[in-house]
Amino acid sequence: MGNSKKDSKTKNKKVPLKGMMDNVMEQFNSAANHINLHPNIRKILSITNNEILVNFPVKMDNGEVEVFTGYRVQHNGALGPYKGGLRYHATVDLDAARALAMWMTWKTSLAGLPYGGAKGGIKIDPALYSENELERITRRFTYALADNIGPEHDIPAPDVNTNSQTMAWIADTYMSTRPPAQRSANQHVVTGKPDGSGGLEGRDRATGFGVYLTIKFWADKNDMELNGKKFIVQGFGNVGYWASHFLEKDGAKLVGVQDAQGSIQNQDGLDVEALFKYNLANKGTIVNYPDSTPVEKGEFFSLDCDICIPAALGNQITKKNAPNIKAKLIAEGANGPTNVEGEKILMERGIVIIPDILCNSGGVIGSYYEWLQNRSGEIWHLEEVMEKLRNKLKVSFDKVYNYSESEGIDMRTAAFCIAIERIEKAYVQRGIFP
Structure with a gap:
């Protein structure tokens, strides 16, 4: 029943991200070996916590229905709610989402944020769809994800081919499905929203x-x-x-x-x-x-x-x-x-x-400030946001650079070591249930 023109274009535009999971696992194992990561923690961090796949129908402008496939992979939440972008691209699949979610876990940990890592999106070429169609696709995807996202559970953000408008649609749809008394308290279900809809001034840059x-x-x-x-x-x-x-x-x-x-x-x-x-x-x-x-x-x-x-x-x-x-x-x-x-x-x-x-961790750090702003009801101005970003990134950069110099290793391995050690500490202190 789908639009054959759009279907054929999407199929012909595949650009597989083959090997991304292999890359992130080799990077992880290299750092894990360097810090002698405990085998039990290595097992936990080598796999994802949850992998969500949803197929959902959407009516197009011409009245026909297309079925789309959406993904959300939640890698690890030891440090806090899952955090990561949603992308609209023909390359979106489970393998790509797994790798990207794992990178998000290391990114949020390295930045010292109270987040875990997640990633996802829809397998789609957005250029083939109208603005109205993209809105309906986004809202239906949000509804399909249901309680797999939430402001204290999993907080999406913009990524490839998504933007502040996409986040506004997600936030509105999610808030509309909550009881009336809870709607305003769920505004921070996503970050990267427009300024007028709870967004952070400066998040775009x-x-x-x-x-x-x-x-x-x-x-x-x-x-x-x-x-x-x-x-x-x-x-x-x-x-x-x-x-x-x-x-x-x-x-x-x-x-x-x-x-x-x-x-x-x-x-x-x-x-x-x-x-x-x-x-x-x-x-x-x-x-x-x-x-x-x-x-x-x-x-x-x-x-x-x-x-x-x-x-x-x-x-x-x-x-x-x-x-x-x-x-x-x-x-x-x-x-x-x-x-x-x-x-x-x-x-x-x-x-x-x-x-x-x-x-590229400035994005998720900015998202963290937006999340905090929504939770506390504050509004921060651009100069304040930029200064916060600069200070936070300087701390992260110095940690990685100094670790790299002192250990005689490259900056990537140093960054992974710092990120993994923070998560390892959380597991060691809390233990493994039961």
């Missing part, structure tokens, strides 16, 4: 600001001036744009951008704000931007630059393109953008990686 800050912190530690440094960004959505915005303010030069439609470059520098306006005006693509030349997809990561920011999907830096990367620093704006084989090559070449669970 929190992830990209965090990417910029970790680059800045690393540069300061290594006596490197950002002024005049060249950087490239894969993905010019919320994360890529804001990271570029703040880097440009520090004098760095954006020389290359890649999105799902193509790649561009200008070694003299691309104007970030002009490119952002062009992107908005051209249905979310930077292709054919006037002040640029096109770049072949496979050549993007080999562009001449000092800093590379993969801020799109997972498994983008691999053994195929890692040997040609010219950047001296990789700042992982996306989750799992570097696979294990690619990382080994980068490390052998002396290229530093600021790992995803540190680099």
Whole structure:
């Protein structure tokens, strides 16, 4: 009964994230070995707590019904409610959600937040659906998840192809299913909401600001001036744009951008704000931007630059393109953008990686502040939010950097060690029921 045109397009647009679970498990085991993690705790953290799959029908604008598949994987909740994004993408499946949920557990633990890790979404290409259809799909997905989410249980947030409007629909649907006296107390069932619907001022830029800050912190530690440094960004959505915005303010030069439609470059520098306006005006693509030349997809990561920011999907830096990367620093704006084989090559070449669970943690830290704001009924202003983010990220960065230096290990393993040790401590102190 589905729309055959949409069905065929979705099927033909699969981009499997094969190997993401293998990557996160190898990263986990490497850190677990380094800290001699207790075998029982290793068993617990190696698997997910809950995996929810829902199939739900939605009526399209033309009156036909399509059935969608949605996922929510809850990896671990030892430190608090599950926390993690919902993405709308053709690559969404259980394996991808498992890996991303596990990364979220490490990310929230590393940041010192009272959260566990979760991830999920809908297997869909949102570009094929109208705004009204996406609203109905989102609301029906929320209803299907039912009591598997909640402000003190599992708190979703925006991710790939979802935004503040998506979160507003989820919050409204969830609150509408609660008893009248409980509705206002459930506003923080999601974070990343619009400002007027309980959102946090500055949440839109929190992830990209965090990417910029970790680059800045690393540069300061290594006596490197950002002024005049060249950087490239894969993905010019919320994360890529804001990271570029703040880097440009520090004098760095954006020389290359890649999105799902193509790649561009200008070694003299691309104007970030002009490119952002062009992107908005051209249905979310930077292709054919006037002040640029096109770049072949496979050549993007080999562009001449000092800093590379993969801020799109997972498994983008691999053994195929890692040997040609010219950047001296990789700042992982996306989750799992570097696979294990690619990382080994980068490390052998002396290229530093600021790992995803540190680099892009500004988003979940911002989400935490929004959650707190909703719970307490406070309203924080932008300057206060940005200062809170800066302070929190500085603590996390210094912990990882210093641990890496003292132990003689890479920053990713250091970040994992710190994150896992915090969860291990919780299990040791509380014990295992029964």
